[in-house]
Amino acid sequence: MRSSHPFLRAGFVLAVGLATLLAQTPAKPAATAAAGSDPVVISVGTEAIHASQFDALVKAAPPQNQAEMNANKRAVADELGKMLALVQEAHRRGLDQDPSFKAQMMLARDNALAKSVVDKLQAETTPTDAAIKTYYDTHTAEFSQAKVRHILIGDSESPGGPNPRTQAEALTKVNQVEDQIKKGGDFATLAKANSDDPGSKDKGGDLGAISPGETVPEFETAVNTLPIGKVSDPVHTRFGYHIIEVESRSTMPFDQAKPQIAQQLAGDAVNKRIDQLATAAHVTISDSFFGPAKPTPPAPPTTPHP
16 A cells, blocks of 8 residues: 655655665664663664664655655654564575675665765865856857747657647648748737647747757757747657747856856766776776777767857
8 A cells, every 4th residue: 555655655765775874883782772872763673773873864865855754753763663674574584695685785885985975075066156157158059048939739659648640630730830820820829729738838839948958959950040030840859740939049147057057067077076086996897797898979069059
């Protein structure tokens, strides 16, 4: 039966890492712990969780789950108690000695340690305002925006739900809508009446400001090449047929772009540091077992969009 408390699913998944945490924490006799500052708060037979371990588990949960878990500690504890009963049964069956389990535990422990280092590297990496501004000035094309509206005519191959139209029927309909626009029909009115895009239909097809990389390639190519105010011929993507109009073009202001640039530069710096650490550690991988390493693809050219 599905739990009536959605957060418990996250809490129970979190509990999978408990064995790693317990393995890293020296065992304490229950009597001593109860009398000290770190009492046993959950126990099942020989298995026990101390207060500090429970708090560590909650802190290890995704931030969006922590408040709810703290507000419902008893319910989380109930799930952990069941998990401990399963752990005890696993020990009884000798499953803790299974090579597959030991490999999983090694990977879980090492992954947790590696994540801790990455967290430290991220905390130590803060791009300067000058570096952020330089990136903005030298990558202007990445921050171009186009105010776009469209009409989508879907077909049976479009994702997002069944559509009775064949591709040929969709093409016929989009050509009819395009003809009405060319004869002076109002784009917004026709979008509300015909578009299969639920996110923009009621707004007359308005998609707002679109930045590079936010749409599928065929759509982005049309947006980049269309003159302002001109309606496109039908453009086919995996979503169906589109009629597109670019209403204006602009560049995202620096203050608006700054947070995402800072995040990207920080991420690049952390990845570079990880590569440096791997190089310094002299990582060796067997070509005979894994096959030869694939060549690193060249970086894409930073050419401005049309």
